[in-house]
Amino acid sequence: MRFSAIVSGSKIPNWILRIKESATNGKWLEVISHYGEMRKAGFQTVDVSVFPPILEAWSFLSHRHGKSLHACLIKQGFDSFTSIGHSIMGFYIRCGDLDIAVDVFNYMVRNRDSVSWNILIRGHLDNGALVEGLWWFTNARVTGFEPNTSTLVLVIQACRSLRNKHDGLKLHGYVIKSGFWTISSVQNSLLSLYADADMEFARELFDEMHEKDVISWSVMIGGYLQWEDPQLALLMFREMVSVLGLEPDGVVVVTVLKACASSRDLCAGRLVHGLVIHRGFNCDLFVENSLIDMYSKCNDSGSAFKVFNEMSRRNNVSWNSMLSGFVLNENYLEALSLISSMKKEGVEADGVTLVNILQICKYFVLPFHCKSVHCVIIRKGIEANELLLSMLIHAYAKCNLVELAWEVFVRMKRRDVVSWSTMIAGFAHCGKPDEAIAVYQEMNKELEKPNSITIVNLLEACSVSAELKRSKWAHGIAIRRGFASEVIVGTAIVDMYSKCGEIDASRKAFDQIPSKNIVTWSAMIAAYGMNGLAHEALALFAEMKQHGLKPIPVTTLSLLAACSHGGLVEEGLSLFISMVQEHGFEPGFEHYSCLVDMLGRAGKLDAATEVIKMMPDNLKHGGASIWGSLLSACRSYGQTELCKEAISRVLELEPLNSAGYLVASRMYASDGLWEDAARMRVLAKEKGVKVFAGYSLVHIDDKACRFVAGDESHPQIDEIHSVGQQLHDCFKIDEKRNICQLLNANPTHQVVVDS
Template identity: 35%
Template sequence: MGAYGLRCISISYVTTIFQNPVSHFSTLSLKSHLRKGHLVDLKEQFVSLSSNGYIKEAFDFFVPKIWEEPNLFSHLLQACIFRKSMPLGKQLHSLIITSGCSSDRFISNHLLNLYSKFGDLQTVVTLFDRMPKRNTMSCNIMIKAYFQNGDFESAYRFFNEMSERNVATWNAMVTGLTQFEMNEEAMLLFSEMNDLGFMPDEYSLGSILRACAHLGVLLAGMQVHAYVMKCGFVFNLVVGSSLAHMYMKTGSMQEGEKIIKSMPIHNVVAWNTLIAGKAQNGYAEEVVNHYCLMKMAGFRPDKITFVSVISACSELATLGQGKQIHTEAIKSGVSSVVAVVSSLVSMYSKCGCLEDSVKAFSECKEPDVVLWSSMIAAYGFHGQGQEAIRLFHQMEQEKLQANEVTFLSMLYACSHSGLKDKGLEFFSLMVDVYGLKPWLEHYTCMVDLLGRSGCLEEAVAMIRDMPVRADAIIWKTLLSACKIHKNIEMARKIAEEVLRIDPQDSASYVLLSNIHAAAKSWQDVSEVRKAMRDRRVKKEPGISWLELKNQVHQFSTGGKSHPMSVEIELYLEELTSEMKFHGYVPDTASVLHDMDNEEKEYNLAHHSEKLAIAFALMNTQEGVPIRVMKNLRVCSDCHVAFKFISKIKNREIIVRDSSRFHHFKNGTCSCGDYW
């Protein structure tokens, strides 16, 4: 059969295989599309159709033209990428081979790009090896293909072996390295690229700014900012958003916000950058406000938006608002995205709704290691260590590789459930079996685990022997254990360690003062308080809050700023009398001042969490669970009182303090008095 006959068969074959394109318009609207395009020749019409995804229409209409200009194949290949159709791409590849165009370097590069975009690295390598003629573009596509498939070593080797590079080569390398968090290498390469006079594009500039953000190098980021201004990219959406992200990530919130506001136009990426920056810097309320402004401006939130906003609801512990945003995520079609589900698990957990966390986790079809770790952390936060262990073993059965965060969640769960031996097992498993290097946070969990169980000397030895430098937090963790076990001498030494690192840390003074007060060493309490005054250290006030009818009510210890403060005080008096009738005895030993018992009892009765719960009892229906959040640790007297209240009033009381959740029900607490 001659070449003409072979071509006719090919034409007939491809006309048949393109029978089911994605048709956004009818035949009539297609003709209108052609008329309104102001196109002057068939080639332009072919390009227009193929670039808009009309593969079958383009092929049917322009078959004769293809054989005269084989380069038109490139537009069909691009259309396959646009349509995300690998089968059509492979069929076109067959036609290209049949037509004798496979040796054309221009078309071969487009084929390389096609298989690269669809992640078929083996075919990309095979095609590249068979190309009779290659150019720099061919090599650039290979670099991108290696990076896309996670083989950065081959990409680096390929780059080093290239005899000729262009600006696209350098940009591909810088962008690819940052994708694998090889940020320092990317910055060195960017510097070399600049020295050689190559101009970065918007994507490599955006990547290098993200590298500066991850490394926390503000000065280097500012230097890139100056370079951005010099290159004229300052108003580019990609670069502008990356620049703002860099400033926010390195703590310069105002500068980042100023850049976003100076951009002439905004898109979803810009809004997400601003919202994520607010979330990362602790401006949870502003996150929710900007989320509302984003919607009012006509932009549709995406999965990245919802991750930030749901995380903000976690910090605010606003369950009603969190549920509302969950509903909006469902309507937007992103509620099943794993990153969003992880945020939902965390949000419901931090709002005291562990059951909803379990529900969100169980409904996810393909949970990743981040989601598993989030669920394990949720169990640990609520003191359900055994459930966390069960989930870890289930995760292993699913052949998912636990990472440092997973083990951190496990150690936390063991620590807050009194599972000392299990915690030691998991630490050993992490180091000896999984080969993971412990972070300072892992050692802090282990010190907490040992300290809570009374092994204070072992905890000190671990701090002394660990390969990373101790910070104030790990010493404060041990100081808290000294308070539990009333070890005054060790507490004094540890307090010195904390205050040497952070002389302004109010929590350490308070802990030490608590220890002396418990031992009725009032002279030592006075000395600690005098040291605080001399160093102008202020104690963080106790604050509790709860959400009622979509409104957040806040209470401070001894405060009378709430509109119902008089009614709350009267109700507390009646409630305290009722509790005493059922056997409640105020724990006056936890009061830090030398005063008579009546004054101590009054002081205890006006703790912020008691005020919040009294308000909730007055303003909610019987049987409705009460959820209260507190910025500090719940005191021992409040802990006892809430057990009495839960039984007397037949209410479930859920309290989140700075350390964990307490679920009070029928006179008992979920922590088993181990917190």
């Protein structure tokens, strides 16, 4: 016994020191190992300071052994010590057993102190039980409890997370009365709370602060950005950098770059980039990724790629940011090249990568690649990603694989308003308005509320069907849902009625839009042009300019199309020249194509050929449709030699498009060159070119009926033939050529029959 006592006296302090030292270094296995050795040797200690580190170690290693130690402490009566009670509470809180921690706290009714309250309140807040944590804080205040700074900061953060402005105001009063107001961490926590709830309150508080550190400024800059006021965020940053002795950190720089991206302020973004280089933040991966994002959103993908190329190291965010930038700026070839580089570097594609790849598939119409991405989604097990699946549905539909899009949609475990809207748009795009409308009706049954995009897609489906009754029904839905006054929906209504041939309803809808943008005016101009009212389109354009609006490319295209269909060649040429000279307009491929079509319809084939030759080289790669327009004009006006050149160009640029083969075959046939006509059709067949018949729409009892030449299947075919005969009888023989041109230009023409 005497020897044992001596050993106990020399060994126990060493074990205790080892346990505490291991705990300080976070070596929890060593803590338990030393404690186990001490127990095996049969030694016990009355030094209660050894148990807190052991309980902490068990909280990381074994919940069950920690509970056993708790039982031992109760048996030995050590649980009556306040420090042991605190350690037991901490053990259960770290294990997530908040109810047991509360039981321990209640048991400590006689010897609990401010530390006890702090542990309980912090425990609930750290574990995400914010409401309960605030409730305990209120109870503690009734007993006269004074929190420490870290607990008070957590309480303020809890009010911020719960968007509890009322309790935040009460806390603000308590902070001032209790003397915590001078502590910067408390001030910044209150500032963050107000920045989330009300920026006017935040600004008042910010102005009252005597000492503002980097965090204070960062909170204000981030607050303005969060409340969608990037200009004020940038102004706040300018104020910050003018303060002597205050240097922005990486977090501030990233927030400011987001503000530049949000406001599309490329000039400010470049200045911040200079600051990044000057302060040495260009080695910060987070900052570099933000620079790529900023340049991309400011439509400067070249500078974004330069930043990307100069990065010493990259992560998935870097690659995805650059890829998203290329896609956003429609640099699809560069995007494809980057995807190839990602594959070579062994960068694994994630959800963001796949979304961008699907965007590329949509643009180039790559059905096989869509299927490949679908396989990757299944293989990676990321089918729960709703955004990715919605993009897959959209890509399938754009690639005319709407049946596959429907299969993806049906199998989705959860459908949100985006997926429903995308499916409606998919059916509308593929010329299946009945299915699109059926999806909308099913969406209503599922009690999923539509948004403005849903309504726009529904209106688009009705415009495809070209049925006036349906269109009025959709218009009524837009009004009842409160979306008709929104400019995007109002513009879609204008477009829908114009495609139904109801130009008066289109103009009425246009006049009812409270705040029209340039797209709305362009849609109404296009509506007039589509319905053969070229003079009205030009008059509306003049009215638009009186409102101080400058035309955009789509406006010019609509005007040129109106002049083309209305035979206003001089007006169209004058308009084209004025756009270039007065407005600094850079014509795109579509504008040149429309100009060639206009000249070709008027028989000015030499001028049309000259326009094609003067086109910029970067636009000539897509010139098949331009040569196609010229080909149609040559056929109409009997220009055989020029026609042959146009045929050669069309077949060279678009060898898989049926239009070129058909027009060429008809031209040869009209000249009696039957062998050449047959050769065109054989060539199309050998290349596997699919021929899609043109169709017409006839309205009978407000229902649009689609038919093709020679189709005798419609139950009211006699009435359709009767209308056709009436048209032929009404026009003179020498006008036949103009009628043919009109029908060729608008194959989906509409004739209304009053039954």
